[in-house]
Amino acid sequence: MVSKLVKWRDDAAEANGPRAADEQIKVVQQMCAWGLLRGLLLCNPAAPVPRIYKGGNREEIIWTPEDCAAWDATPKIPRYMVDVRRLVEFTGLRRADLIALTWDEISDTHIARTASKKSRGKRRRTVMPIVPGLKALLEELKTRPRTPGVETVLVNAHGNPIAGPSLTTNFIKWRAEAKNKQGIWHRGTYDDEPDRAKTLHDLRGTFATKLMTLPGGSLTDDQIATIMGWSVKQVAAIRKVYVDEAAIVVAIGRRIADALENEVENDTGSTTLSG
Incomplete structure (x- = not known):
């Protein structure tokens, strides 16, 4: 069998x-x-x-700042589609929770709502902090024209709540238009790894990197896993690729720059003494 x-x-x-x-x-x-x-x-x-x-293993895929800027600059993209991307980047909410988020679920310090999606048979209560930049975004979203009685944070071009299927359809459409119709892709590291189009869900990884680089100290992998509803292994994979390795490269670059500067100063000093 x-x-x-x-x-x-x-x-x-x-x-x-x-x-x-x-x-x-x-x-x-x-x-x-x-x-x-x-x-x-x-x-x-x-x-x-x-x-x-095998495409479900996407721990290493996030939206980079270049991806976000390219999406926002896509010609004729509706403003609400930019709002969607920005709110995922600053909250890490899944699609269902993102479009259902209401103003009464937001406080000065955190967002709290019962997740629409079940995890291991239970609905998790999703609680996440207000990270730097989110308050300014929320204030901007309050100014969007909306139909009377609509309390969702995100609204479409007509001021109504955004429907999930419609959001998915429009996301695919505008992703294809981004970067001069080249799309937004995660390029395979090796020749036998296919390129994969980045999804709205991959923006959650971008939010995770914000939690790893908060001013005054990042959250631990355990804390981030609790907020995201992920495993610690998933969080560690993103930290390794986008935070730790980047910090190492920056440190090496600074050391090289300092060494070159010292070398120039020594050469200048030697020339002066010789004269």
Whole structure:
């Protein structure tokens, strides 16, 4: 049965793509697990079948400042799409929580709301700090024209709440228009790694880097993982690539610059003495 399920998965991947095939296998795994618990099956033949879609591992993908600037500068992009990007960058909210966020969930020190998405069968209460730059953004968002009675922080061009499917469709459209129609991509590090288009969700990693570089001291990986609803491993992966390595490169650059400056001063001093 395992080999038959693998063949079925591979055929489904060829017809509908690897993600769809993985979802089909996931359903069979859950169904067989249900049957196993009730004595209807002796084993779960779908359990050993591995996933084939590898794009879900996106810990190293975030939006850089250059990506953010390119998105905001896209010709004719609606202002509310820029608002969306900026609010994710400064809050790290998932799409469902982002468009549902209301003003009464925001205090002077933090944002608190019950997450729309379940994590391990439970709805987490999402609490995140007001990071530098967020207050100014919120004050700006308050000035957006809105339909009377609408309390969501984000509104579309007509002053109404933004619908999730509409946001996804428009995000894909404007991502393709960004950077002179080149799009916003994460380039594969090695030749066998494909380039991947950056998603709205990847902006959450950008928010994580803000928590790692707060004035007066960054949060620990444990604290950031709690805020983001991630594992500590995910947070550590982002810190290593975008914070620690960057700090090392900057330190090396400063050392080289200081060494060159000292060398020039020594050469100048020697010339003066010789004269």
